[in-house]
Amino acid sequence: EDQVTQSPEALRLQEGESSSLNCSYTVSGLRGLFWYRQDPGKGPEFLFTLYSAGEEKEKERLKATLTKKESFLHITAPKPEDSATYLCAVHSGAGSYQLTFGKGTKLSVIP
């Protein structure tokens, strides 16, 4: 059974204080790892897809990286508008189109 664990559950940062969110996974044949951002009361917004170890993707202050067992979402010099819950999900060879989601990291950036 695929498993995704995100840590920490919650993270408070001062504006400008860089940090990383972790997503560790156990799957049978990774076919993709996905990062989403979710604002309160809204649907998740797609950020990145990573397919193989060593791959990196960047968007503004966010950079996602992937190893064989985990992914990191690095946030550089965050701003208050980066406050949200960040979700990680995996697509494995075991399932057809199903994604397995972690429970998310709630990020708060304090001005």
Next chain:
Amino acid sequence: DVKVTQSSRYLVKRTGEKVFLECVQDMDHENMFWYRQDPGLGLRLIYFSYDVKMKEKGDIPEGYSVSREKKERFSLILESASTNQTSMYLCASRIRNEQYFGPGTRLTVT
């Protein structure tokens, strides 16, 4: 831009009522999904559809059914709503290997 819409943002229903949640995508995607999201439990897949009139159960299908008569529309049906179905319901549509979500429907069953 990818666009997935859901029929209602907020819905309040009574126990025992039949409830329809509708999802529409305008991108000709074949695959569509219904999830529910609850605090501490994350997103859980209820049903998905990989083509018109085709459906598969997800992890928690009990108490739900779905309908996909047209490619762009995927409906979730609660045959007899119960209080434990109070939740945030999210529809998603898939292109390439990526799922795009609608804004969600917050359903309260009283």
